[in-house]
Amino acid sequence: MNIKNILVTGGFGILGRSVIKQLLLDKKNKVFLLDRSSNKKKISTLKLKSKNLKVIRGDFKKYKALFKLMKNKKIGTVFHLGAVTQVIDAYKSPIETFECNIDGTINILEAIRNLNKNIVFIYSSSDKAYGELKEKEYFEDHQLKGDFPYDVSKSASDLVCQSYVKTYGLRVGIIRSGNIYGPGDYNMNRLVPHVIISSLKNKKSVLRSNGKLIRDYIYVDDVSRAYVLLMKEMLKKKKKLYIYNLGSKENLTVLQLVKLIVQKIKNNALKPKILDNTTRIEIKRQKLNYSKINRELGWKPLWTLGKALEVTIDWYKNNLKLFK
Numbered sequence: 543m544n545i546k547n548i549l550v551t552g553g554f555g556i557l558g559r560s561v562i563k564q565l566l567l568d569k570k571n572k573v574f575l576l577d578r579s580s581n582k583k584k585i586s587t588l589k590l591k592s593k594n595l596k597v598i599r600g601d602f603k604k605y606k607a608l609f610k611l612m613k614n615k616k617i618g619t620v621f622h623l624g625a626v627t628q629v630i631d632a633y634k635s636p637i638e639t640f641e642c643n644i645d646g647t648i649n650i651l652e653a654i655r656n657l658n659k660n661i662v663f664i665y666s667s668s669d670k671a672y673g674e675l676k677e678k679e680y681f682e683d684h685q686l687k688g689d690f691p692y693d694v695s696k697s698a699s700d701l702v703c704q705s706y707v708k709t710y711g712l713r714v715g716i717i718r719s720g721n722i723y724g725p726g727d728y729n730m731n732r733l734v735p736h737v738i739i740s741s742l743k744n745k746k747s748v749l750r751s752n753g754k755l756i757r758d759y760i761y762v763d764d765v766s767r768a769y770v771l772l773m774k775e776m777l778k779k780k781k782k783l784y785i786y787n788l789g790s791k792e793n794l795t796v797l798q799l800v801k802l803i804v805q806k807i808k809n810n811a812l813k814p815k816i817l818d819n820t821t822r823i824e825i826k827r828q829k830l831n832y833s834k835i836n837r838e839l840g841w842k843p844l845w846t847l848g849k850a851l852e853v854t855i856d857w858y859k860n861n862l863k864l865f866k
Contacts, residue, residue: 543658545618545777546570549611551602551650552624553577556727557666560766561621566592574615576600577624603646609653612661619662619773622650625695628731629670630750632692633823643695644702651706662776664715664769665703669758669787669828671696671718679829682718682785690823707783715772719765719788720758720830724850725857727762730865734759734851737800737814738858739865741807752818753797756827758790761850764843771839786839789830792847806851 548565552558553575565571572594578601602608602624612620625643626632632639647665654661672680673687688697706712723734730736733749740747768788776784794802800814835841858865 543618543661544572544616545662547572547574547615547617548619548621549574549576549615549617550621550623551576552622553597554579555623555627556724556729556762557722557765558621558623559726560724560762561623561769562595564766564770566594569594572596574598574611574617576602576611602649603642605649605652608649609656612653613657617661619664619777620650620654621664621666621769621773622647623666625666626692628729629690629692629824630731630820632695633690633820636691639691639695640698643692644698647699648702651703651712654712655706655710659710659712662713662715662773663703664717664772664776665699667700667703667716667718668693668696669718669720669830670825671700672828673697674825675827675829679789679831680718680787681831682787682834690825693825704783711782713776713782715776715784715786717765717769717772717786717788718830719768720760720790720828722760722762722765723854724762725854728864733796733799734803734854735858737803738807738855739862741804741809741812742855742858742862744809744812746812747800747814749796749800749814749816749818750820751796751816751824752821753795753800753814753816754826755796755821755824756793756829757796758828758830759792759794759799759847760788760790760843761845761847764788764845767844768835768839768841771841775839786835787830787832788835788841789832790843790847793829794847802847803851803855806848806855
Protein backbone atom coordinates (compact mmCIF):
# COMPACT_ATOMS: atom_id res chain seq x y z
CA MET A 543 0.00 0.00 0.00
CA ASN A 544 1.16 3.51 -0.88
CA ILE A 545 -0.93 6.35 0.58
CA LYS A 546 -0.06 8.53 -2.42
CA ASN A 547 -1.53 5.98 -4.86
CA ILE A 548 -5.16 6.97 -5.24
CA LEU A 549 -8.01 5.24 -7.07
CA VAL A 550 -10.98 7.33 -8.23
CA THR A 551 -14.02 5.41 -9.50
CA GLY A 552 -16.36 7.25 -11.85
CA GLY A 553 -13.45 9.51 -12.66
CA PHE A 554 -14.97 10.92 -15.85
CA GLY A 555 -18.02 12.23 -13.99
CA ILE A 556 -18.41 15.88 -13.06
CA LEU A 557 -17.30 15.26 -9.47
CA GLY A 558 -14.57 12.77 -10.41
CA ARG A 559 -12.82 15.21 -12.73
CA SER A 560 -12.90 17.97 -10.13
CA VAL A 561 -11.54 15.69 -7.39
CA ILE A 562 -8.74 14.51 -9.68
CA LYS A 563 -7.74 18.08 -10.54
CA GLN A 564 -7.37 18.85 -6.85
CA LEU A 565 -5.46 15.64 -6.15
CA LEU A 566 -2.96 16.36 -8.93
CA LEU A 567 -2.03 19.67 -7.31
CA ASP A 568 0.11 17.50 -5.01
CA LYS A 569 2.89 16.26 -7.29
CA LYS A 570 3.45 13.26 -5.03
CA ASN A 571 -0.01 11.85 -5.71
CA LYS A 572 -0.40 9.16 -8.35
CA VAL A 573 -4.03 9.00 -9.47
CA PHE A 574 -5.71 6.06 -11.20
CA LEU A 575 -8.96 7.05 -12.89
CA LEU A 576 -11.31 4.07 -13.16
CA ASP A 577 -14.36 4.50 -15.38
CA ARG A 578 -16.29 2.19 -17.66
CA SER A 579 -16.92 5.05 -20.10
CA SER A 580 -14.87 5.38 -23.27
CA ASN A 581 -16.53 8.65 -24.31
CA LYS A 582 -13.89 10.57 -26.25
CA LYS A 583 -15.42 13.98 -25.63
CA LYS A 584 -15.12 13.44 -21.89
CA ILE A 585 -11.48 12.51 -22.33
CA SER A 586 -10.75 15.51 -24.57
CA THR A 587 -12.30 18.00 -22.15
CA LEU A 588 -10.69 16.42 -19.09
CA LYS A 589 -7.61 18.59 -19.77
CA LEU A 590 -5.53 16.78 -17.23
CA LYS A 591 -2.24 16.03 -18.90
CA SER A 592 -0.11 14.67 -16.11
CA LYS A 593 2.41 11.89 -15.79
CA ASN A 594 0.78 11.20 -12.41
CA LEU A 595 -2.61 10.33 -13.93
CA LYS A 596 -3.41 6.98 -15.48
CA VAL A 597 -6.83 6.33 -17.06
CA ILE A 598 -8.11 2.78 -16.72
CA ARG A 599 -11.24 1.62 -18.45
CA GLY A 600 -12.92 -0.83 -16.11
CA ASP A 601 -15.92 -1.67 -13.96
CA PHE A 602 -15.85 -1.83 -10.16
CA LYS A 603 -18.71 -4.35 -10.32
CA LYS A 604 -16.12 -6.93 -11.49
CA TYR A 605 -14.48 -7.96 -8.24
CA LYS A 606 -11.49 -9.96 -9.50
CA ALA A 607 -10.34 -7.23 -11.87
CA LEU A 608 -10.86 -4.60 -9.18
CA PHE A 609 -8.90 -6.58 -6.59
CA LYS A 610 -6.05 -7.15 -9.04
CA LEU A 611 -5.94 -3.46 -9.93
CA MET A 612 -5.85 -2.31 -6.30
CA LYS A 613 -3.19 -4.88 -5.41
CA ASN A 614 -0.93 -4.23 -8.38
CA LYS A 615 -1.11 -0.45 -8.08
CA LYS A 616 -0.65 -0.57 -4.29
CA ILE A 617 -3.68 1.67 -3.80
CA GLY A 618 -3.70 3.55 -0.48
CA THR A 619 -6.84 5.67 -0.89
CA VAL A 620 -10.08 5.08 -2.78
CA PHE A 621 -12.59 7.75 -3.74
CA HIS A 622 -15.72 5.82 -4.68
CA LEU A 623 -17.67 8.27 -6.85
CA GLY A 624 -18.97 5.90 -9.53
CA ALA A 625 -22.68 5.09 -9.43
CA VAL A 626 -26.02 5.21 -11.15
CA THR A 627 -26.71 8.81 -10.16
CA GLN A 628 -30.08 9.73 -11.64
CA VAL A 629 -33.42 9.26 -9.91
CA ILE A 630 -35.25 8.61 -13.19
CA ASP A 631 -32.62 6.09 -14.37
CA ALA A 632 -32.92 4.24 -11.07
CA TYR A 633 -36.70 4.23 -11.37
CA LYS A 634 -36.50 2.68 -14.84
CA SER A 635 -33.70 0.22 -13.98
CA PRO A 636 -33.83 -0.72 -10.28
CA ILE A 637 -31.86 -3.97 -10.65
CA GLU A 638 -28.98 -2.26 -12.44
CA THR A 639 -29.08 0.52 -9.83
CA PHE A 640 -28.90 -1.85 -6.87
CA GLU A 641 -26.19 -3.96 -8.51
CA CYS A 642 -24.07 -0.90 -9.28
CA ASN A 643 -24.65 1.23 -6.21
CA ILE A 644 -24.87 -1.48 -3.53
CA ASP A 645 -23.02 -4.51 -4.89
CA GLY A 646 -20.36 -2.34 -6.50
CA THR A 647 -19.68 -0.59 -3.21
CA ILE A 648 -19.46 -3.95 -1.42
CA ASN A 649 -16.88 -5.10 -4.00
CA ILE A 650 -14.55 -2.24 -3.11
CA LEU A 651 -15.04 -2.72 0.63
CA GLU A 652 -14.32 -6.44 0.25
CA ALA A 653 -11.18 -5.72 -1.77
CA ILE A 654 -9.96 -3.42 0.99
CA ARG A 655 -10.87 -5.94 3.69
CA ASN A 656 -8.87 -8.64 1.91
CA LEU A 657 -5.93 -6.44 0.91
CA ASN A 658 -5.27 -3.97 3.71
CA LYS A 659 -7.76 -2.59 6.24
CA ASN A 660 -5.75 0.63 6.52
CA ILE A 661 -6.65 1.70 2.98
CA VAL A 662 -8.67 4.90 3.24
CA PHE A 663 -12.10 4.58 1.64
CA ILE A 664 -14.18 7.69 0.91
CA TYR A 665 -17.72 7.04 -0.23
CA SER A 666 -19.92 9.45 -2.15
CA SER A 667 -23.31 9.14 -0.50
CA SER A 668 -26.16 11.60 -0.99
CA ASP A 669 -28.77 13.70 0.73
CA LYS A 670 -31.22 11.25 -0.89
CA ALA A 671 -30.01 8.60 1.58
CA TYR A 672 -31.98 10.35 4.32
CA GLY A 673 -35.33 10.02 2.57
CA GLU A 674 -38.14 12.53 2.96
CA LEU A 675 -37.27 15.49 5.19
CA LYS A 676 -39.59 15.67 8.21
CA GLU A 677 -37.81 18.47 10.09
CA LYS A 678 -36.11 21.75 9.18
CA GLU A 679 -32.88 20.17 7.89
CA TYR A 680 -30.85 16.95 7.91
CA PHE A 681 -28.10 16.34 10.45
CA GLU A 682 -25.60 13.48 10.15
CA ASP A 683 -27.27 11.44 12.90
CA HIS A 684 -30.66 11.41 11.17
CA GLN A 685 -31.96 7.97 10.25
CA LEU A 686 -31.31 6.79 6.68
CA LYS A 687 -34.63 5.76 5.19
CA GLY A 688 -34.89 6.17 1.45
CA ASP A 689 -38.11 5.07 -0.26
CA PHE A 690 -37.44 5.17 -4.00
CA PRO A 691 -34.86 3.00 -5.85
CA TYR A 692 -32.05 5.58 -6.07
CA ASP A 693 -32.61 6.79 -2.53
CA VAL A 694 -32.67 3.23 -1.16
CA SER A 695 -29.48 2.37 -3.04
CA LYS A 696 -27.74 5.25 -1.28
CA SER A 697 -29.25 4.49 2.14
CA ALA A 698 -28.20 0.85 1.86
CA SER A 699 -24.68 1.55 0.55
CA ASP A 700 -24.11 4.16 3.23
CA LEU A 701 -25.15 1.68 5.93
CA VAL A 702 -23.00 -1.07 4.39
CA CYS A 703 -19.97 1.24 4.59
CA GLN A 704 -20.68 1.89 8.25
CA SER A 705 -21.09 -1.85 8.83
CA TYR A 706 -17.62 -2.56 7.43
CA VAL A 707 -16.17 -0.06 9.88
CA LYS A 708 -17.92 -1.51 12.91
CA THR A 709 -17.53 -5.16 11.92
CA TYR A 710 -14.16 -5.33 10.16
CA GLY A 711 -12.37 -2.17 11.31
CA LEU A 712 -12.07 -0.50 7.92
CA ARG A 713 -11.35 3.23 7.66
CA VAL A 714 -14.26 4.96 5.95
CA GLY A 715 -15.30 8.53 5.18
CA ILE A 716 -18.84 9.25 3.99
CA ILE A 717 -19.95 12.47 2.35
CA ARG A 718 -23.63 13.25 1.80
CA SER A 719 -23.95 16.22 -0.51
CA GLY A 720 -26.73 18.19 -2.13
CA ASN A 721 -27.24 18.56 -5.89
CA ILE A 722 -23.89 19.09 -7.61
CA TYR A 723 -23.55 21.33 -10.65
CA GLY A 724 -20.75 22.91 -12.64
CA PRO A 725 -18.83 22.82 -15.94
CA GLY A 726 -18.36 19.59 -17.84
CA ASP A 727 -21.53 17.78 -16.85
CA TYR A 728 -22.63 15.79 -19.91
CA ASN A 729 -25.71 14.27 -18.31
CA MET A 730 -28.62 16.06 -19.95
CA ASN A 731 -31.03 14.40 -17.54
CA ARG A 732 -29.65 16.70 -14.85
CA LEU A 733 -31.38 20.01 -14.37
CA VAL A 734 -28.54 22.52 -14.73
CA PRO A 735 -26.92 21.27 -17.97
CA HIS A 736 -30.33 20.59 -19.52
CA VAL A 737 -31.65 24.09 -18.82
CA ILE A 738 -28.41 25.79 -19.90
CA ILE A 739 -28.08 23.89 -23.18
CA SER A 740 -31.79 24.30 -23.98
CA SER A 741 -31.66 28.04 -23.30
CA LEU A 742 -28.47 28.54 -25.32
CA LYS A 743 -30.19 26.80 -28.24
CA ASN A 744 -33.28 28.96 -27.74
CA LYS A 745 -35.41 25.97 -26.79
CA LYS A 746 -37.73 25.47 -23.85
CA SER A 747 -36.37 23.29 -21.08
CA VAL A 748 -38.52 20.36 -19.98
CA LEU A 749 -39.06 19.71 -16.27
CA ARG A 750 -39.96 16.17 -15.34
CA SER A 751 -41.33 17.29 -11.93
CA ASN A 752 -43.80 20.00 -10.99
CA GLY A 753 -40.92 22.41 -10.44
CA LYS A 754 -41.64 22.83 -6.75
CA LEU A 755 -39.09 20.34 -5.41
CA ILE A 756 -36.59 22.04 -3.07
CA ARG A 757 -32.88 21.16 -3.04
CA ASP A 758 -29.46 22.38 -1.94
CA TYR A 759 -27.41 23.31 -5.03
CA ILE A 760 -23.65 23.17 -4.55
CA TYR A 761 -20.82 23.96 -6.96
CA VAL A 762 -18.64 21.00 -7.88
CA ASP A 763 -15.30 22.56 -6.86
CA ASP A 764 -16.67 23.23 -3.38
CA VAL A 765 -17.64 19.56 -3.14
CA SER A 766 -14.31 18.19 -4.40
CA ARG A 767 -12.44 20.45 -1.98
CA ALA A 768 -14.33 18.79 0.88
CA TYR A 769 -13.40 15.31 -0.39
CA VAL A 770 -9.70 16.17 -0.46
CA LEU A 771 -9.88 17.82 2.96
CA LEU A 772 -11.46 14.64 4.32
CA MET A 773 -8.73 12.46 2.78
CA LYS A 774 -6.02 14.58 4.38
CA GLU A 775 -7.77 14.38 7.75
CA MET A 776 -8.13 10.60 7.52
CA LEU A 777 -4.47 10.16 6.62
CA LYS A 778 -3.45 12.12 9.72
CA LYS A 779 -5.81 10.59 12.27
CA LYS A 780 -6.54 7.03 13.43
CA LYS A 781 -10.29 7.54 13.70
CA LYS A 782 -12.18 4.88 11.72
CA LEU A 783 -15.43 6.56 10.62
CA TYR A 784 -16.17 10.08 9.38
CA ILE A 785 -19.60 11.22 8.17
CA TYR A 786 -20.27 14.72 6.84
CA ASN A 787 -23.06 16.64 5.14
CA LEU A 788 -22.18 19.07 2.36
CA GLY A 789 -24.89 21.67 2.06
CA SER A 790 -25.35 25.09 0.57
CA LYS A 791 -26.78 28.47 1.43
CA GLU A 792 -28.76 28.20 -1.81
CA ASN A 793 -31.84 26.11 -1.05
CA LEU A 794 -34.15 26.64 -4.02
CA THR A 795 -37.10 25.19 -5.87
CA VAL A 796 -36.45 23.82 -9.35
CA LEU A 797 -38.41 26.73 -10.86
CA GLN A 798 -36.37 29.30 -8.93
CA LEU A 799 -33.14 27.79 -10.25
CA VAL A 800 -34.46 27.65 -13.82
CA LYS A 801 -35.50 31.30 -13.61
CA LEU A 802 -32.03 32.31 -12.42
CA ILE A 803 -30.33 30.38 -15.24
CA VAL A 804 -32.42 31.91 -18.03
CA GLN A 805 -31.87 35.35 -16.51
CA LYS A 806 -28.11 34.79 -16.63
CA ILE A 807 -28.40 33.73 -20.27
CA LYS A 808 -30.71 36.72 -20.95
CA ASN A 809 -33.40 34.55 -22.44
CA ASN A 810 -36.22 35.27 -20.00
CA ALA A 811 -38.94 34.62 -22.58
CA LEU A 812 -38.20 30.89 -22.46
CA LYS A 813 -40.63 29.37 -19.97
CA PRO A 814 -40.04 25.71 -19.07
CA LYS A 815 -42.45 22.99 -20.07
CA ILE A 816 -43.63 21.20 -16.94
CA LEU A 817 -44.41 17.50 -17.35
CA ASP A 818 -45.02 16.71 -13.67
CA ASN A 819 -44.57 12.98 -14.30
CA THR A 820 -41.94 12.14 -11.66
CA THR A 821 -42.94 14.26 -8.66
CA ARG A 822 -44.49 11.24 -6.96
CA ILE A 823 -41.15 9.36 -7.00
CA GLU A 824 -38.98 12.22 -5.78
CA ILE A 825 -38.36 13.70 -2.34
CA LYS A 826 -40.29 16.95 -1.98
CA ARG A 827 -37.87 19.00 0.12
CA GLN A 828 -34.23 18.60 1.16
CA LYS A 829 -31.84 20.76 3.15
CA LEU A 830 -28.50 19.73 4.67
CA ASN A 831 -26.95 21.18 7.80
CA TYR A 832 -23.18 21.35 7.21
CA SER A 833 -22.07 22.78 10.57
CA LYS A 834 -20.21 19.58 11.50
CA ILE A 835 -17.75 19.67 8.59
CA ASN A 836 -17.35 23.41 9.06
CA ARG A 837 -16.49 22.88 12.72
CA GLU A 838 -14.19 19.86 12.28
CA LEU A 839 -12.52 20.46 8.90
CA GLY A 840 -13.07 24.18 8.38
CA TRP A 841 -15.08 23.60 5.19
CA LYS A 842 -17.79 25.86 3.86
CA PRO A 843 -18.97 26.63 0.33
CA LEU A 844 -16.88 29.42 -1.21
CA TRP A 845 -18.80 29.85 -4.46
CA THR A 846 -22.03 31.82 -4.64
CA LEU A 847 -24.74 30.40 -6.87
CA GLY A 848 -24.70 33.45 -9.12
CA LYS A 849 -20.96 33.41 -9.78
CA ALA A 850 -20.79 29.62 -10.14
CA LEU A 851 -23.64 29.63 -12.67
CA GLU A 852 -21.85 32.28 -14.72
CA VAL A 853 -18.70 30.11 -14.89
CA THR A 854 -20.81 27.05 -15.71
CA ILE A 855 -22.79 28.82 -18.44
CA ASP A 856 -19.56 30.14 -20.01
CA TRP A 857 -18.19 26.59 -20.19
CA TYR A 858 -21.30 25.38 -22.04
CA LYS A 859 -21.17 28.35 -24.40
CA ASN A 860 -17.57 27.50 -25.28
CA ASN A 861 -18.38 23.80 -25.73
CA LEU A 862 -21.83 24.01 -27.28
CA LYS A 863 -20.70 22.03 -30.33
CA LEU A 864 -20.37 18.94 -28.09
CA PHE A 865 -24.11 18.97 -27.42
CA LYS A 866 -25.97 18.26 -30.65
